[in-house]
């Protein structure tokens with residue numbers, strides 16, 4: 001933690017920004033080519049529905065499951081149940097112990113789902129017209145915390161920043177080896193302070209970075225690895241989606257190791273055919289293979305960055 005606070009963080013080439021791009025161009029130039037991009041949306045009124053103060057005033061009494069921010073892989077992180085107001089007070093006071101990925105939040109808290117239906121996030125205006133399904137999460141995080149370096153599988157993702165700033169590092173889907181992937185979707189590396197002695201192949205991972213500010217939407221395309229640092233107390237709302245004509249997993253993962261590419265494509269195809277049990281059996285087999293074949297490197301420390 002200390003070491004990472006002393007050295008300047010690594011910097012990477014920036015993700016492209018496109019002002020005023022329409023949804024057709026976004027689909028053609030970025031979604032269909034599996035490339036990330038940042039766009040701005042007109043959203044001041046929408047943001048005031050979801051900022052920390054409004055969330056606290058409206059839903060503060062509701063119990064939520066927050067995630068401990070300890071430096072472990074996602075599946076191993078402990079959760080703590082507490083009122084949303086207590087989490088937000090901690091976030092505003094700079095307590096880095098907990099953050100919340102509100103996947104269930106939006107459907108279980110009375111009123112949130114209705115609010116979302118009545119006033120959808122402005123990033124919805126960028127969804128392809130053939131969008132078939134969406135899933136959302138609301139993220140509430142204190143400054144100085146970090147997600148793991150992971151990818152979201154076969155879903156494109158619009159990340160709408162509501163309050164505060166987040167710093168994303170992204171790496172292409174085929175960078176599986178350079179990221180020393182654990183399981184199918186997580187990396188032990190802290191890309192802001194990578195230890196190239198432990199992880200020398202990361203030197204050729206060629207990541208990109210993006211600072212996401214209120215009113216901006218980042219497209220994280222399917223299978224793109226991302227690690228997210230919270231640079232200021234933050235709320236963001238993301239939407240995973242699939243649409244007609246989207247790029248296939250096989251194409252999106254061109255260049256990735258064959259085992260990874262085939263298992264991902266197989267699992268996604270089964271899911272598409274609604275063979276959910278088979279899809280999850282495929283994933284379990286694939287993880288089991290990795291458990292046996294691959295190392296399980298201890299995740300690198302993730303500390304506060306001096307220079308986000």
Ligand SMILES: O=C(O)CCC(=O)C(=O)O
Nearest residue numbers: 139147152159228236238
């Ligand atoms: O905002 C974050 O902290 C993480 C976002 C993320 O991982 C995602 O949208 O998939």
